[in-house]
Structure formats: structure tokens, C-alpha cells
Amino acid sequence: MILHTAETLKRYTESGHWGRRTLLDLLRETAAKAPERPAVVDPADRPDLTGTAAQNLSYREFAAAVDAIATGLLDMGLRKDEIVVVQLPNVWELVAMFLAVSRAGGVLSPMPIQWRDNEFQNVKKLTEARFFFGMRDFKGADQLAIAEKTGFVALPIERIAEMARGAADVARLDAIGVDANDIFSLCWSSGTEALSKGCPMSHNNWLFQMNLIPLTAGLHEGDRVLATAPVVNMTGVATWLASLAIGGTTLLHHPLNMPLLLKQLMHDQVHFTLLVPALLNMILKLPNVDQLDFSSVRCIASGSAQPSRWSMEEFKRRWNIEILHAWGQTEGTAVFAGARDVPDFAKRADHFPWWGSPGVEWPSDIQGVEMKLLDESGAECTQPGQVGELVYRGPNVFAGYYQRPDLAISTFTPDGFCRTGDFFIVRDVHHIGFFDRKKDIIIRGGFNVSAAEVENLVLTHPGVQEVAAVAVPDEIMGEKTCIFVVPKDKAQPPALEDIVGHLKQIGVAAYKLPERIEYLDAIPRNPVGKILKAELRKHLRPVAA
Numbered sequence: 001m002i003l004h005t006a007e008t009l010k011r012y013t014e015s016g017h018w019g020r021r022t023l024l025d026l027l028r029e030t031a032a033k034a035p036e037r038p039a040v041v042d043p044a045d046r047p048d049l050t051g052t053a054a055q056n057l058s059y060r061e062f063a064a065a066v067d068a069i070a071t072g073l074l075d076m077g078l079r080k081d082e083i084v085v086v087q088l089p090n091v092w093e094l095v096a097m098f099l100a101v102s103r104a105g106g107v108l109s110p111m112p113i114q115w116r117d118n119e120f121q122n123v124k125k126l127t128e129a130r131f132f133f134g135m136r137d138f139k140g141a142d143q144l145a146i147a148e149k150t151g152f153v154a155l156p157i158e159r160i161a162e163m164a165r166g167a168a169d170v171a172r173l174d175a176i177g178v179d180a181n182d183i184f185s186l187c188w189s190s191g192t193e194a195l196s197k198g199c200p201m202s203h204n205n206w207l208f209q210m211n212l213i214p215l216t217a218g219l220h221e222g223d224r225v226l227a228t229a230p231v232v233n234m235t236g237v238a239t240w241l242a243s244l245a246i247g248g249t250t251l252l253h254h255p256l257n258m259p260l261l262l263k264q265l266m267h268d269q270v271h272f273t274l275l276v277p278a279l280l281n282m283i284l285k286l287p288n289v290d291q292l293d294f295s296s297v298r299c300i301a302s303g304s305a306q307p308s309r310w311s312m313e314e315f316k317r318r319w320n321i322e323i324l325h326a327w328g329q330t331e332g333t334a335v336f337a338g339a340r341d342v343p344d345f346a347k348r349a350d351h352f353p354w355w356g357s358p359g360v361e362w363p364s365d366i367q368g369v370e371m372k373l374l375d376e377s378g379a380e381c382t383q384p385g386q387v388g389e390l391v392y393r394g395p396n397v398f399a400g401y402y403q404r405p406d407l408a409i410s411t412f413t414p415d416g417f418c419r420t421g422d423f424f425i426v427r428d429v430h431h432i433g434f435f436d437r438k439k440d441i442i443i444r445g446g447f448n449v450s451a452a453e454v455e456n457l458v459l460t461h462p463g464v465q466e467v468a469a470v471a472v473p474d475e476i477m478g479e480k481t482c483i484f485v486v487p488k489d490k491a492q493p494p495a496l497e498d499i500v501g502h503l504k505q506i507g508v509a510a511y512k513l514p515e516r517i518e519y520l521d522a523i524p525r526n527p528v529g530k531i532l533k534a535e536l537r538k539h540l541r542p543v544a545a
Contacts, residue, residue: 001081001183003399017368017395018204022180030247035060038249040092049089065164069100072163080105083127087111087134090254093160105176109186110232117507120150122195126403180204189330198402199330209396210241215364216338217299224249226273234330274301280311294319301326304446305478309349332397340364351431369394390424391417442471447511461502463494466523468531482516
């Protein structure tokens, strides 16, 4: 499945950024060079997540499992370019399925473990996928039952392990012919649209993207990477693939288990990981922080919000750990401020290197990325203090939302730059900084929550006349969802618990549930009917603990 235009293929092939090598080749190369090196390590709490024992696979074992699973998928009737859907926590079967489905000629589409009926229906409609792999019971949710009800052929996680123990038909697999421009993954992003959108990324997209982390974080061959983000979107997949890029060991972790996280950081020889700013602050404020030993960790990436200068300096002072400030989207756009490119802590928290600036070279040697800031008229912002939407072009950018040609004009500029929907500010001739989100989203614990989707779902409650959803700051999750409700019966407004119970009943993902409610007589709107979110935010006050 090749989705990039002929023009894009020509541009990045001729520039040398895209070639014929695939992620499958990368796996085979490391398996041949370091067969006994650990490739993937299950989290110690796997028995609580899946009911099965944790496993560690060497590169030799992992490569063999990928081929065996791929053969099993062919035996099931998987066709070339067919999409396979999976919904699993961070366990070895999840990362194996990315490679195995690709090896069999298909495309893996991973879903967040929190997704329920509404999201299943959207994914099924857009992908027309037949096969779904998940669990019968994950934290009280029967994923297989939801998948069966949605029309998938629902298969349990145990089927993946069963296929991995089977024989591999290498000749049959080699005959398929996977191209470096074939789509490798179909992850999901949500922004201003009410429904999630599919973001197809090719092998060449990922080969460029995943190398940005080693270049900016200073990773070395064989390093051990702790993957704390769910391997279902840009953050998690890029972290795992960054480990694959250096022939490293991926230690898995997710959902968040704080005692286990600290244990892994202290005892599992982790060299690199990713933690959201709230977790950085939480660790530094632990009563036993002076007893924590993170001496093996060299770098931690942090994103989804701006890490504080204080946390950066404290991690450096206590453990000599550099904090890499990361910004990125599932569409493939990304920019990182690390110690090599932005050595000054005072700048790194709010300065990103302006990759692609003419005549500017960076120590990380990032080439091929172009970034511009456009004001509302479409003119480029070049002077310090000017604010505009970041538009981004590079070998890592996706081809467009899957099966959504109607979004092409709003997604790309006429000259092929991806519209990120985020406002950045010009810091100086070499740096830009994140300013604000143009898209109406709430980022809760690293997950993007569409305010429009929450509003549409809450409106299904019989006691709600009007509703608007906005983000409210939260020290732990970064942001939570607050809903402003105009009740149908002002004498008996629906309680937050009633609305949440209703949403759970219709199958809404837990991270999308509102966690604060305010009541209004009317939702403020502008003359054309658009909700005035800025006015609503003025009503918010910190809630006493």
C-alpha cells in the first residue's frame, strides 16, 4: 500500500532520505549481528495485565517469532495491504505484531486500550479490517465482545503467542515483497474533528522519524530504552522504533505503574525513556527522592506539555540526566530540543531548534526537515515575537488521513507543508517555541481528547440541553476535561456522576470522561454561533483539594 504522491516519492528518494531498506531489514540485520542481545522485555506486572507470564525475547527469538506470526497470518487468509487491528497494553505481542503484519504484506492499526464501542465503530468503518486481536478481560472491559459486536473476526492475544510457536514459511514470506514506501502502520489521531483520523506511516517515514531520537538524545548502539508511552501512537511507536534503530533493548511499561516505573529506572540499566512533565515533577517531589538511584539513565524525553526549567536542572544536578524537550504529532511532524542543539536549560524548556533554517547547522545534524510559521494571512513569520501556525514538511510526514480525501486541503498547504494546527512563536533566527494549540483538544495524560467528541457524547444525556468542553489544568494528568452544561431542567440539573455513568454505559473510553462540571444558563457564542471557549475558561477556578 503506497499512499505518497509520485512527487513526494521523487523528492525524498532523490535527496537520499528515502531508500529501499525497510524496518524488516533492520530487524534482520540486528538479529544477524547480535542474535542473543535482548530485543524486548515484558513488564513485570504483565500477569496483572494479561494473566500470563512476562517474557524476554532475544533478537534471534524475536525475529523468529515475527516470521512465525506472519506465516500464521497468511494461513488465516491475510491479503496484501489488508489492515489488522490490535488493542493491547505494552507487551511483546504488540510490538511483534507491527513487524509480523508488515512481513505478511499487511498494515497494523493499533488502538488505545481505553477505546470502546464508539471508537471501534469508527475504526471498522474506515479500515474495513477483518481481523482484531485483543483480550477477553482487560480491567473489566471485554475487548473481544466489543470487536465481535462491531463485525470483526475477534481473536485473543493467546492466538499471537500460539502462532509465534509455529513454523515459519520464509520462502512464502519473501515472495510477498514489502516495499520501503509501503505503509507500515495506521495509528490514530484526534484533533478538531469529532472522530479519530487514521495516520498512515510508511517504512521510509518511520526510518527517518525514529532516527531523530538517537540523533538528538545521543543514543548508542545496544542502549536499553524504557517504552512508557502506549505503543499505539507517535510517542510510543517512535520510542520503540528508536530502540530498534540502534539495535537496542526495549523494556516495556504501560499502563502506568509508579512503583514498577521507579524499579525499572533504578534496577534495569535503562539508558533512555520518556516521561511527561507531570511525572518528572512527581518524582522530584517524592519523600524518598534522595534515595533514588537513576545513575544508568542518560536522557529522558518529555512532551505533551512544557517541562519546567526547574525539573531539567534538578534531574541534571541529581543524576546527570539530560531532559529532551519533545513536540510531535501522530501525523509524523516532530521537533526535539536536546542537550546537543539547545544546551542552555534556560532556553531548552521553551526553545526548539528551527530545523531547516537556511544556513543554520545543528550539532544533531538533522537535515531534510522544513518548518515555517504562517500568520492568518498566510505570510511567513520571521521576526522575533511573531506568532503563526507551524507548517512542516519532511521525510517523516504522513501522506494524509486515511480514506479522508476531504481533509486534504485543510491538512496541507499548496506547497505540500503539513498544517500542524499548533501556534508557535519566533524566538530568534535559530529558534521557535510552542505558543498555543489551535486545535480544540484536551491533552490528558498524553492522550488527545477531542472537545467536539466529548460535547457530542454528553449531549446524548437526556438532561443536557447544551454543553461545551474545555481543558482545566491538572498537576498529575496535565489537563482534565471540564464540561459546561446548560441543563434542560434547571431545578434538577444532571450531576457529573450521572453523566459519567451514562457515558460509560454507551461505551466511551475512560480518558474521555469529564472530570469536572460547571452549570450555565447559556453557552457564550460569537455572532456566527461559535462557542467562546476563552470566556468559559475565565469561569474556571482551582478546586480545593
